[in-house]
Amino acid sequence: MDNIAGSKSSLTWAVHISVAFLVALWLFPTVGLFVSSFRTADQIATSGWWKSLFPSEQNLTIRSAAPDTQTQDGALYVIEGNLFDGDEAEITAWGISSRAISDYTPGETAELRKGGRVTVQANGDYRMENEEAFSGKRGTRIFVTATKPAEFTTQNYENMLLDPKNVDGMAKAFFNTLTVTIPATIIPIVVAAFAAYALAWMDFPGRALLIAIIVGLLVVPLQLALIPLLKLHLGIGIGKGYLGTWLAHTGFGLPLAIYLLRNYMVGLPRDIIENARVDGATEFQIFTKIILPLSFPALASFAIFQFLWTWNDLLVAKVFLIDSTGQTTVMTAQIVELLGTRGGNWEILATAAFVSIAVPLAVFFAMQKYLVRGLLAGSVK
Amino acid sequence: MHPAFLGLLTIAIGVGGCVAYYFFSNWVLDNVLFPAKGPQAGRNINRANLIRPWLFLFPAMIALGLYLAYPVIETLRLSLTDRDQDGAFVGLANYMQMFGEPKFWEAMRNNMLWLIVVPAMSTMFGLLVAQLTDRIKWGNIAKSLIFMPMAISFVGAAVIWKLIYDARPEGTEQIGVLNAIYVAFSGGAPQQWLTLPIWNNFFLMVVLIWIQTGFSMVILSAALRGIPEETIEAAIVDGANPIQIFFKIKVPQIKSTIMVVWTTITLVVLKVFDIVFAMTNGQWSTQVLANYMYTQLFVANDWGVGSASAMMIMLLVTPILVWNVRNARKEMR
Known part of the structure; x- marks a missing residue:
């Protein structure tokens, strides 16, 4: 827009670079957790995730094959193999003592203390030779400094989702979250759609006041509702559970739903509705046959909001859903629990967090258009 | 019964019940109470149209009244009573007790810091990104990526950022990027960022700024596009x-x-609970009002003081509430 007058801005490159920098800055935290969730506990604990993307130099302790695999080559007993089991790696130095881990370069031969010699090649191939048979149960320790390519595993996800014996597992919490989310998204849409239609297209005394009240309720912090509603739920016998949670999410989501839908419905062309009225359609028919289909973008916007909000919610679930048995825990609550009990186990935390983040991210990228539209319509102007 | 079935059943009952309610109440209104035929057809249609809006509004009004309006009044009442004395009226005693607690003032101070820093930084970054991406081809991709944290839960974000602030003992390799950079450049010992008083508040705020920048960017980017081009052309010519x-x-x-944008983010800040709860739970001087309230209600089990602190949040929200309502009314006229 600034180039209208024909002066090509010399700042274009600066703009490209600063946007790239900002995007990188914003992506970096999420990518870090994502990458970490594909690393083993050892890898996470010993090196920063940003190093895992490139081949990295590591100090490793690897055992050779056990003596019972030795073969005879003429007069020599020989143990042969590859330190990395054939995986790609490049050794820069190696040793046979923990005090001198880089005494030898690849191709050199070291004398073993227990007798015999070992030769290690750059790719990890080794050959141990001895005039007498190798003894003992375990192989010899070899210390290598090697450059290994990036290495990732899906084991964390298998542990967290598929292992039924894992008490930290996320599978149950995942389904609990789903159970909370779907009714809590659909029910307010139905209730709000009718109310929004009445507020948009029916004339009655007190309409302006009602709209003002709804705008006011938009900002009421749900913190105020916790104790009164918990008392109410306990009083009428709903107690803590899914039903109360669905009702609470419905109540808390309604103001935004009504507000969004009403603003959208008001903008629908008056002619269509009046023609339908003249043709003898009842209000109910107008609503279901004309208004609802035309309002699809607004319905989708709100559905995404409510879905993200209920999926990501912690407070409502903690107050209205999760009882002392913990059978109904949702993913957010489970993650907070893990933060307390597994604070340093990043392979567990990262995977648990990503299991919970994955669905909203998928929804986000699939339906971003409606989310943006809803945001633009929903912020009170 | 498996909760998933219960969920499906609830959807069926909830949605079916709602639709059935609207359908039958309409049918009764049009065919039984005020049929649009016979000698009084005209009068009946008018009467039916007077009642119908309320039929459509009834479920929503019940839900709103019960789940939002009633709690405000009930919380106010609870904040003036004492649960241990069978709900006897105690005047402002709960508020006095709350004002006497250092943790409350710590929460107020931190909330004020949050209220200044988070909306300002989110709006600033949002405006910056909106302006910069406006002129470049891949701007939409860039915006989409910066917008992405909006979809991530506060709890998920807390885990993401805890990894960044992670500290390993001195001498070992740092896996938190902040300490990795800090140790590499300053050569000092790694810091426990979340336990550094005052500073840790800012480390928590960064999380919310990271999330909210996308929101402000989307809104401001649309506003920038709406600016009439003539004004800019005129300025370039000048x-x-x-x-x-x-x-x-x-x-x-x-x-x-x-x-x-500023007021919307302010509202989010006032209600911020998950981030503090998950990352520090108010330890090391990072308490905020919403978490203070949660602690009072569900850990200390003190409904009086808990409700009083909820009313404090309501009090801070009220100016925005009034402003919003006035703007909405102005727009409708």
Whole structure:
């Protein structure tokens, strides 16, 4: 827009670079957790995730094959193999003592203390030779400094989702979250759609006041509702559970739903509705046959909001859903629990967090258009 | 019964019940109470149209009244009573007790810091990104990526950022990027960022700024596109440079949108609970009002003080509430 007058801005490159920098800055935290969730506990604990993307130099302790695999080559007993089991790696130095881990370069031969010699090649191939048979149960320790390519595993996800014996597992919490989310998204849409239609297209005394009240309720912090509603739920016998949670999410989501839908419905062309009225359609028919289909973008916007909000919610679930048995825990609550009990186990935390983040991210990228539209319509102007 | 079935059943009952309610109440109104035929057809249609809006509004009004309006009044009542004395009226005793607690003032101080820093930084970054991406081809991809944290839960974000702030003992390799950079450049010992008083508040705020920047960017980007081009052309003809155009032409024209963004983020800040709860739980002087309230209600089990602190949040929200309602009414006229 600034180039209208024909002066090509010399700042274009600066703009490209600063946007790239900002995007990188914003992506970096999420990518870090994502990458970490594909690393083993050892890898996470010993090196920063940003190093895992490139081949990295590591100090490793690897055992050779056990003596019972030795073969005879003429007069020599020989143990042969590859330190990395054939995986790609490049050794820069190696040793046979923990005090001198880089005494030898690849191709050199070291004398073993227990007798015999070992030769290690750059790719990890080794050959141990001895005039007498190798003894003992375990192989010899070899210390290598090697450059290994990036290495990732899906084991964390298998542990967290598929292992039924894992008490930290996320599978149950995942389904609990789903159970909370779907009714809590659909029910307010139905209730709000009718109310929004009445507020948009029916004339009655007190309409302006009602709209003002709804705008006011938009900002009421749900913190105020916790104790009164918990008392109410306990009083009428709903107690803590899914039903109360669905009702609470419905109540808390309604103001935004009504507000969004009403603003959208008001903008629908008056002619269509009046023609339908003249043709003898009842209000109910107008609503279901004309208004609802035309309002699809607004319905989708709100559905995404409510879905993200209920999926990501912690407070409502903690107050209205999760009882002392913990059978109904949702993913957010489970993650907070893990933060307390597994604070340093990043392979567990990262995977648990990503299991919970994955669905909203998928929804986000699939339906971003409606989310943006809803945001633009929903912020009170 | 498996909760998933219960869920499906609830959807069926909830949605089916709602639709059935609307359908039958309409049918009764049109065919039984005030049929649109016979000698009084005209009068009946008018009467039916007087009642119908309320039929459509009834479920929503019940839900809103029960789940939002009633709790405000009930919380006010609870804040003036004492649970241990069978709910006897104790006047402002709960508020006095709360004002006497250092943790409350710590929460107030931190909340004020949050209220200044988070909306300001989110709006600033949002405006910056909106302006920068406006002119480049891959701007939409860039915006989409910066917008992405909006979809991530506060709890998920807390885990993401805890990894960044992670500290390993001195001498071992740092896996938290902040300490990795800090140790590499300053050569000092790794820091426990979340336990450093005062500073740790800012480390928590960064999380919310990271999330909210996308929101402000989306709104402000739309506002920037809405600026009439003539004003900018005129400024270019008059020889204004890009910086002047941005601050003197564009920003003044989207001032009202900036206000909307600012107040919306302010509301989010006032209610921020998950981030603090998951990352520090208010330890090391990071308490905020919403978490203070949660602690009072569900850990200390003190409904009086808990409700009093909830009313404090309500009090802080009220100016925005009034402002919003007034704007909405102005717009409708």
